[in-house]
Amino acid sequence: MILEVVLQGALSPEAIAYIMAAVGVIGALSVYGVMQLDRRWAAYVAFLFELVLAVLFAYTVNIVYALYGAPGFGSVEDIALGVAYQRVAAGILSAMLLLAGVVSIGYYIELQKTGGGGHE
Numbered sequence: 001m002i003l004e005v006v007l008q009g010a011l012s013p014e015a016i017a018y019i020m021a022a023v024g025v026i027g028a029l030s031v032y033g034v035m036q037l038d039r040r041w042a043a044y045v046a047f048l049f050e051l052v053l054a055v056l057f058a059y060t061v062n063i064v065y066a067l068y069g070a071p072g073f074g075s076v077e078d079i080a081l082g083v084a085y086q087r088v089a090a091g092i093l094s095a096m097l098l099l100a101g102v103v104s105i106g107y108y109i110e111l112q113k114t115g116g117g118g119h120e
Contacts, residue, residue: 024095
């Protein structure tokens with residue numbers, strides 16, 4: 001007998017993906033906008049958005065562990081749902097790396113403007 005795993009109170013993978021995309025895009029645009037003013041404040045803004053994405057990543061990973069650790073896990077639908085949550089978790093990590101990349105590229109551009117001090 002195959003039991004279906006039911007995650008009560010958990011958001012769907014699509015909902016988490018939309019939240020992640022919104023936070024990632026707004027974060028990247030905010031960091032880029034603040035980068036024009038001051039690199040230090042851009043790093044603070046990026047850290048704030050990274051923190052939000054890290055909490056969302058922890059939430060998604062907890063859902064994956066709950067799904068795979070459920071007693072009735074094993075049907076094809078459960079496996080497909082688990083893979084969908086894993087893909088969302090990978091997308092969250094990609095959004096976090098995007099924000100880190102925006103900050104590092106801004107720092108590199110600032111170094112190039114000031115002469116760089118031999119950093120090439």
